[in-house]
Amino acid sequence: MENNINRRKFIQSSTLAGAALIAPTHVTKATGLIHKSPNSKINIGFIGVGLRGQNHVDLCLKREDCAIVAICDIDNDMLDQTKKMISKAGASIPKIFTGNDRAYLELLQQENIDAVIISTPWRWHTEMSVAAMQAGKYTGVEVCGGFSLDECWELVRTHEATQTPLFFLENVCYRRDVMAILNMVRQDMFGELIHLEGGYQHDLRGVKFNDGVTPYNSGVEYGDKGYSEARWRTHHSIHRNGELYPTHGIGPIAQYININRGNRFLQLTSMASKARGLHNYIINHPKGGATHPNATLKFNLGDKITTMIQCSNGETVVLHHDTSLPRPYSLGFRVQGTKGLWMAVNKSLHIEGISPAHRWEDAQPYLDKYDHELWKRHEQKAIGAGHGGMDFFLINAFVECVKRNERPPFDVYDAATWLAITPLSEQSIALGSQPVMFPDFTRGRWINQKNTFAINDLY
Amino acid sequence: MENNINRRKFIQSSTLAGAALIAPTHVTKATGLIHKSPNSKINIGFIGVGLRGQNHVDLCLKREDCAIVAICDIDNDMLDQTKKMISKAGASIPKIFTGNDRAYLELLQQENIDAVIISTPWRWHTEMSVAAMQAGKYTGVEVCGGFSLDECWELVRTHEATQTPLFFLENVCYRRDVMAILNMVRQDMFGELIHLEGGYQHDLRGVKFNDGVTPYNSGVEYGDKGYSEARWRTHHSIHRNGELYPTHGIGPIAQYININRGNRFLQLTSMASKARGLHNYIINHPKGGATHPNATLKFNLGDKITTMIQCSNGETVVLHHDTSLPRPYSLGFRVQGTKGLWMAVNKSLHIEGISPAHRWEDAQPYLDKYDHELWKRHEQKAIGAGHGGMDFFLINAFVECVKRNERPPFDVYDAATWLAITPLSEQSIALGSQPVMFPDFTRGRWINQKNTFAINDLY
Numbered sequence: 001m002e003n004n005i006n007r008r009k010f011i012q013s014s015t016l017a018g019a020a021l022i023a024p025t026h027v028t029k030a031t032g033l034i035h036k037s038p039n040s041k042i043n044i045g046f047i048g049v050g051l052r053g054q055n056h057v058d059l060c061l062k063r064e065d066c067a068i069v070a071i072c073d074i075d076n077d078m079l080d081q082t083k084k085m086i087s088k089a090g091a092s093i094p095k096i097f098t099g100n101d102r103a104y105l106e107l108l109q110q111e112n113i114d115a116v117i118i119s120t121p122w123r124w125h126t127e128m129s130v131a132a133m134q135a136g137k138y139t140g141v142e143v144c145g146g147f148s149l150d151e152c153w154e155l156v157r158t159h160e161a162t163q164t165p166l167f168f169l170e171n172v173c174y175r176r177d178v179m180a181i182l183n184m185v186r187q188d189m190f191g192e193l194i195h196l197e198g199g200y201q202h203d204l205r206g207v208k209f210n211d212g213v214t215p216y217n218s219g220v221e222y223g224d225k226g227y228s229e230a231r232w233r234t235h236h237s238i239h240r241n242g243e244l245y246p247t248h249g250i251g252p253i254a255q256y257i258n259i260n261r262g263n264r265f266l267q268l269t270s271m272a273s274k275a276r277g278l279h280n281y282i283i284n285h286p287k288g289g290a291t292h293p294n295a296t297l298k299f300n301l302g303d304k305i306t307t308m309i310q311c312s313n314g315e316t317v318v319l320h321h322d323t324s325l326p327r328p329y330s331l332g333f334r335v336q337g338t339k340g341l342w343m344a345v346n347k348s349l350h351i352e353g354i355s356p357a358h359r360w361e362d363a364q365p366y367l368d369k370y371d372h373e374l375w376k377r378h379e380q381k382a383i384g385a386g387h388g389g390m391d392f393f394l395i396n397a398f399v400e401c402v403k404r405n406e407r408p409p410f411d412v413y414d415a416a417t418w419l420a421i422t423p424l425s426e427q428s429i430a431l432g433s434q435p436v437m438f439p440d441f442t443r444g445r446w447i448n449q450k451n452t453f454a455i456n457d458l459y
Numbered sequence: 460m461e462n463n464i465n466r467r468k469f470i471q472s473s474t475l476a477g478a479a480l481i482a483p484t485h486v487t488k489a490t491g492l493i494h495k496s497p498n499s500k501i502n503i504g505f506i507g508v509g510l511r512g513q514n515h516v517d518l519c520l521k522r523e524d525c526a527i528v529a530i531c532d533i534d535n536d537m538l539d540q541t542k543k544m545i546s547k548a549g550a551s552i553p554k555i556f557t558g559n560d561r562a563y564l565e566l567l568q569q570e571n572i573d574a575v576i577i578s579t580p581w582r583w584h585t586e587m588s589v590a591a592m593q594a595g596k597y598t599g600v601e602v603c604g605g606f607s608l609d610e611c612w613e614l615v616r617t618h619e620a621t622q623t624p625l626f627f628l629e630n631v632c633y634r635r636d637v638m639a640i641l642n643m644v645r646q647d648m649f650g651e652l653i654h655l656e657g658g659y660q661h662d663l664r665g666v667k668f669n670d671g672v673t674p675y676n677s678g679v680e681y682g683d684k685g686y687s688e689a690r691w692r693t694h695h696s697i698h699r700n701g702e703l704y705p706t707h708g709i710g711p712i713a714q715y716i717n718i719n720r721g722n723r724f725l726q727l728t729s730m731a732s733k734a735r736g737l738h739n740y741i742i743n744h745p746k747g748g749a750t751h752p753n754a755t756l757k758f759n760l761g762d763k764i765t766t767m768i769q770c771s772n773g774e775t776v777v778l779h780h781d782t783s784l785p786r787p788y789s790l791g792f793r794v795q796g797t798k799g800l801w802m803a804v805n806k807s808l809h810i811e812g813i814s815p816a817h818r819w820e821d822a823q824p825y826l827d828k829y830d831h832e833l834w835k836r837h838e839q840k841a842i843g844a845g846h847g848g849m850d851f852f853l854i855n856a857f858v859e860c861v862k863r864n865e866r867p868p869f870d871v872y873d874a875a876t877w878l879a880i881t882p883l884s885e886q887s888i889a890l891g892s893q894p895v896m897f898p899d900f901t902r903g904r905w906i907n908q909k910n911t912f913a914i915n916d917l918y
Binding site: 203277280302326340 | 650651653654662726728730731732733735736739761762763765767769772773774775777781784785786787788795796797798799800802804805806809810811817818819891892893894
């Protein structure tokens, strides 16, 4: 629910920020960061401190080089959890912004904030990122939340006008096996890449529904009666039909084939299966059943969404979205080139001239041998960080980039490109799997840009 | 090269056969078979006795219930090999038809032939099948060879006019794991099926090219200078771009989701990667190199062709075609429903309520437990037959169906539907991955037909 007074404030501040794009106020502010020593301490504000935001808070609390100076959330319980976490770490309690959906705009007005990390429901990602860039705060934003091509363009336009960097917080690019394979790709072990697959295959039924108290596998409620992601994510499965969560798959693939850096996505076509999984989950759950009110819900999201993408340099990409059926977790990576291929699901690879002809080999010895130098250097620090350590590398890169006001490895053009997959796939499915075209968000600059992601052991 | 005299003969015989469709000559002939005792011996003619045809000859020689009375090929070497094989088995040398491309028409005029098995290059499959049905011979035809929707219709129309059965010889439907999974599907172990994958992922570089003497991995020649499949199959990689070999993947999938038996394919969209594999093979082969004449060949066939198919009952299917890159053999099956999934590549499955939550299990104990009754009964006879025993079941079913003049498990409608994938995928790729529609070759009869494939342990 929007608060009218704050809505007015928001419009005012947007307008002012819009004006600032012509006058270089914010640009100067952002440029100011360049002159900071890369070793100085930065001040971070958190917009959204739900369970995901708290992961990031936790990682920042372990660092000497960043201070959490502001947090914003509309959920008091999540704010309390975060404050406790901060106290326990011996840090000062930051300034709190809460009370309504636009409280984040007040946080963005704080002069002492260098950077923000946005970990809110998808619906807010673009709006908050645009406001953060306009406020001149180095912007880190959690993954997914593409609804329209227009808002992807809005991210790009806002960045170009403000020159504020946007770091798209895609953690899977830092997964240890994904980085070892990147290392192998760069050493030409797979030859010229031809075909890639990835996606998000994760049984989220127990995330989309819970008992409103505990986040996982505890019931069949959602929305106002749900907790954590069940409060908002489930609505997307009810109303939308498309590749809703493309970035964990496409982020690493984009690194392998240098998307927006000498290559780009041209077009995609998507296909959706029927939807059965979530309804069955409600019907068969001990707390659900055929007479439960949610048993009458209709879900638009097909249980399996498959998307094929064609690239400018001739590669094909397949994305698998599969979150409503019982299954083991698998991002389903496949990296295939003229010299061989890796597949994540069978933990195996084949390299011509090295592997026995026509035979798989266990990938692990290769993953060990080609372990990325970032992982070799920072392994100890990564231990215990979220999602198998990759979240450490993500936040480390974010903080180090902010400290240098450096262009992030996954920038606003990547954000726009990867996010665009969702509305494009919805469009394609609505049109009976028609191919739909990717905009070139870089306006031709992809041709000359180089891939600098993880080119050394620094961050 | 066409022989004009034989061409005239062919036209005459076609015309006569066409007339016969109105007069019931051939229908009577076919119907005549119905009255044969199912235990009687049948006479088979072989059109095409190259390496694949010889597999089938070998299996027939081991049986008491069929006699090889005629063989046809234009390759004397292959004829000699086959005659030796027949002599060695102690059987009589059959009548030989050879000398020109239409010699098979003379074979089809032999009164004593009950059935034919066609194992020729793709280009001949439809033409020979049509002539065989017109001649009233129970027709078995090897897989693939779809070039146009019209010839798919021609197969259907010819069958409907002559009532001669056509058995599409897709062997992978009889693979032991594929049949165990069919058993599990029919026992509702995977629930309602949602998404399926399959395809043909087989490094054929050493098949598409050889030294003209030995069939595999022996050189970089093809066409007139090649041997066996390299003589003809390679041309398709040079000239065409599409899902050229869909049936090993789609045959089993069609059984799982009852295609043409309560379900049908509605549409597909295909995407092709760039083509690099075959050129690289020539360049890097010890007998090839950058100066070899074949180094200048251009290949139209993308190294990886991906096809998505939508079904009337809401399932999605993905087909993978991948025959020009170094890789281990894998048909890549995935069978996924509301209760779980099987994947062939990691030899694993997950069944809700049985497998540990979110975990894979080794598929083998399930494949053993749900071993199909056909395999249990005939295992000993299958040992040593081609392709891991599945060829025994294929030829066994063919012979038993011929003996009863029974409708084959994979009939002319299946042949047309499965073959249609190739021209449809070529069309889709040529149109930039546009969706293209499947004809309903059954003209609505799919709605009421039942799946009777392997419903008992007989054949």
